[in-house]
Amino acid sequence: MPAVGVLSRADPVPPGIAAQLEYFQGGGDACGFGLSNFAVAVRNRPDLDFMAAPDVLDVCIYGYAPDGDVVVNIFDPSGKHTESRTFSPATLDSLNAFPFRRIHSDPSGRYLIEATQNGLTVSTVIEVRPAPTPQFIGYVNDHQGLADEGGFIWMKPGGTVRLAVGGYKPNSTVQIRIYHNPHTRESDGVTVMDYLTSHPVTVDSRGGGIWALKTEPSDPGECYMLDSELVTRRMYPAPDAPEAPSIRWQLTLCLIDRPF
Incomplete structure (x- = not known):
């Protein structure tokens, strides 16, 4: 009988947890306008x-x-x-x-x-x-052997997703929330993802560690979002914005069933 993976669950939304989260898509010039000298x-x-x-x-x-x-x-x-x-x-x-x-x-x-x-x-x-407050990033390397951006992972179903976590209460267990099914919300046209399930993360005496989630070949080949309601960040402001906004920090995982 094929294994049923975590990403094939469909759990009820826990109390106090958002049923949907907005799915940000985009990005920009990482370094912006820079210096003319080396x-x-x-x-x-x-x-x-x-x-x-x-x-x-x-x-x-x-x-x-x-x-x-x-x-x-x-x-x-x-x-x-x-x-x-x-x-x-x-x-x-x-x-x-x-x-x-x-x-x-x-x-x-x-x-x-x-x-x-x-x-x-x-x-x-x-x-x-x-980290003085809870943080997590994707823990993989890109095809050039460099650390990836920390906010996006793509792999074939059956691969292992890894997160580096830190800043949590020492020796605690916290839940990483998993959302899926990016779609356009009819009420306002915003792209959102629906709550799927939660998966526990146990951290060490320093409040950190490496969390691993093994996907299964049978897991649906779509995009997911890993989230913790404890993790927020201020982002870079737009050139004409007075300050950077504070957002929920999330990691996007896309399972793509094709050779890499």
């Missing part, structure tokens, strides 16, 4: 002046020359070299940003990020601290 900078969240792990931030590289690879090196707070990536200018033109991911078990402190091209080196520093 420079590297971390685009932090607008509500924090540090990186609250777990998170994935955009490392923006500005003003690079049209010829010559750009080599990015990252050093942890102890000075240990932890990452090295090489980008051609053409790759940077398409990627726009280099993802920098840290989770709750990574060392806290000041990380040095250096970018070198044609003998010229520029650098910036980002401070990493444990």
